Amino acid sequence: MRYIPITCAQREHMLATVGVTGIGELFADVPAQAVLQGLLDLPEPLSEVDLVRHVRGLANQNVPATELVSFAGAGMYDHHIPSVVDHILRRPEFFTAYTPYQPEVSQGTLQGIYEYQSMVCELTGMDVANASMYDGATAFVEAALMACRITRRSRVVVSGTVHPEWIETLETYAASGLLEVVGDECTGGLSDASSLASLVDDRTAAVLVASPNFVGNIEDLAAIGAVARAAGALFVVASNPIMLGVLEPPSTFGADIVVGEGQPLGSPMSLGGPGLGLFACRESHVRQMPGRLVGRTVDIDGNHAFVLTLSTREQHIRREKATSNICSNHALNALAAGAYLCAVGAEGLVGIARSCVAKAHYLRDALLSTGRFSAPWGTPFGYEFALAYEGDASEMHDEMLARGYLAGVVVEAPEGGDLVVFAVTEKRTRGEIDAFVKEVASL
């Protein structure tokens, strides 16, 4: 009866109150032939001592990136999480609450999310942000679907430099027939505006691009935005929120929707989930925006107060006409992102981004100077970059793992062969970088 506080005597009292002699009577509606005989085939229950030993044992079979010297990125990043963030999340009033359907007793969640929405707007330069999507990939898909609703068109043009798992996710949703995906073959590490221009037409709902892109390069958003505008399509930009501390916000280049993976803002990598889908847009499009929104209003005493709003777009009101089916989202990760951005502030965020970028450039120069790596492109980048390795990249990766390093992520180059994508966060020290370069050069 673990976690069940009802005693045997109380159970008898409850059965008697209900007017049945045994619990089985309460399941009389279950067809007899479908009632389980005996117990499910599951492992025996564990005492807390044994349980902790067991899960620790599983955890200890892993080698966490955070205990290696990690240069892995490609969509999940090993940034420092300020101590305050998890201490805030562990407040049970936050994490044991449900969706704030009763605003009078949910002002904590609601105000926290309102503040998060405001901070995402500040980062992206957009007017409105929602209260979070599942992850970057699904936020990207929702942006494409939203663009289709706004333009009443059904085709989206996607740059080949977007994270391949995001493109795969978009293609999965497209199989439902709601939209069609036209992908741009990408060589050269950057989107090609003229190539994208050849793909857009009057059926194009949106042009979607990521900057920094999957291999870390910073795109020419002005040129790509112009391609979208010329076709009457929306311009969807995916960005890394840490980089938005130092990059001109996508709104500057005419972005209509900005999405991103918010994990760098205070969430652990946790094998890739839960992440946090960032999603922001222009005010004029707010009624086509998916997901939850928190707004500020007043109560009957005139106090300022927060409430879920514009819910006429949502599934519990509009049912089959809803702008999306999202119900549970990633509110706690959004709260973490808000706490993170408070903790670092503007100065801290800029400093962290600057530190990441400087260290990434330092690593890249050092790797190139070994003569074992070469740069496929000379494009501007943030804190992530791709290099070609002169030997077998996977063997190098394995060998460096044995020495305690996660030597980036090996990816297939669009031109064929392998590239190694390196990410350098503020956690890496010059000493670690120097030692890594020395070791990798000695292979």
Added chain:
Amino acid sequence: MSEHLANTPAGAPLPGPRTLIFDLGAPESSCVLAPALDVPDIDLDVVLGGAGRNEAPRLPHVTELEIMRHYAHLAEMNFGVDSGFYPLGSCTMKYNPRVNEDACRLEGFAGLHPYQPLETLQGALALMHGLATALGEISGLPGVTLQPSAGAHGELAALMVFRAAHEAAGDARKRVIIPETAHGTNPATVTMCGYETVTVASDPNGLVDVEALKAALDTDVAAFMLTNPNTLGLFDPRILEITEAVHAVGAYAYCDGANLNAIMGVTRPGDLGFDALHINLHKTFSTPHGGGGPGAGPVCVNDHLARFLPGPLPVAFPDGTFGLDWPEESLGRVRSFYGNFGVLVRAYTYIRAIGASGVRDAAEQAVLSANYLKERLRDAFEVPYDRTCMHEFVLSGSRQKKANGVRTLDMAKRLLDHGFHPPTVYFPLLVDEAMMIEPTETEPLSALDAFAEALIAIAGEAGSDPDLVKGAPYTTPVRRLDEARAARTPDLRWRPPQA
């Protein structure tokens, strides 16, 4: 106003509205500093190719103490399961064992990068494989993907599986049938999957009108989506006949697993004839709901459909190692990486804690507690569908509305003054003035009794002093909100004061 303050803890006044964090602190304040630069500095505008930011984002300027106090104050204005009874129907707000939280925060789980070599992830993959196996056993549907991020995401993934299976058979279909008691996400999901929704009415007992369903079934129907037990808290005794009728036209039977907590260990959706089920791990398997998420919505399917599941899936190799693999005709990927792994760790930990007997005990007690509470409340309120319920039940406030104009919403707000989170109200849609109550198995008898007494007292107030109830709540940090104003003139973000 003190006569209104039933059950309010004595002592410090309740916290009131809180200043926005943007309006706290001072421009020079900061909390976490970036580490000192130990490599040569860079000219950002040069290395970023001219895309460097001109103005920093306007983020709060606060110190660590100010942050902690701010969020502590916000937390005090929030109500969670740890604060008190939270009988929100269909949401399964049960206690979240703390050991689950400790488990998911272990560095060996939280610190994993998704693209690490698989040999460094063996414990995580073993956990995912163990969870998938357990969910397959609990559901009776052995094909399991852990990918979907939430229940509604699982619904969508399952419908995508049906679509892929129909298309692979050269039999594209157009419609999905749902009952009128369906969760709102069901029709929205159907639309997102490119199908049309057909709604069938319920019979007078609140169950599927099997004849109406049969009339709606034809070879253009891709699937029938059913929550069983349904949102009235009723288990459909004709379920085998229903799933058989669905299969007879070549359609699939889908079980919305939101209410799995009522039947796990007692019966299995696969044995009831369902082809697929999503499981809200955050409900049934005890993950905190986090103010709205994250959850996880694994999908379990029968052997025939397993080859279409979204991937990648955890697999066990004969040599005892674990890996990731794609089903042969996988429909692809529904999100990045491998699902909400942190939530999977919590669910796995919970299942290992309680084992097979605990799984069944949880369902049995949840059902008993719901029937007990219904019994205690049956005289004070209308009971529109008076049958043995499963883990939740629906009352109607129609008597109070008719007699004194006191609506269910008013009674829900009055419950706040008594220290309880209200039940789900105005859902399901087919019950006038609905209150959907789900106590869960983790509540002590004293909490059930106290809640029943509070609700009975409120029913009394509705008769003796209706204006008192209509004016509630009185003791909460803020009182009734002007929701119309929020929607009419949206204020969705802080903006800096005009210079």
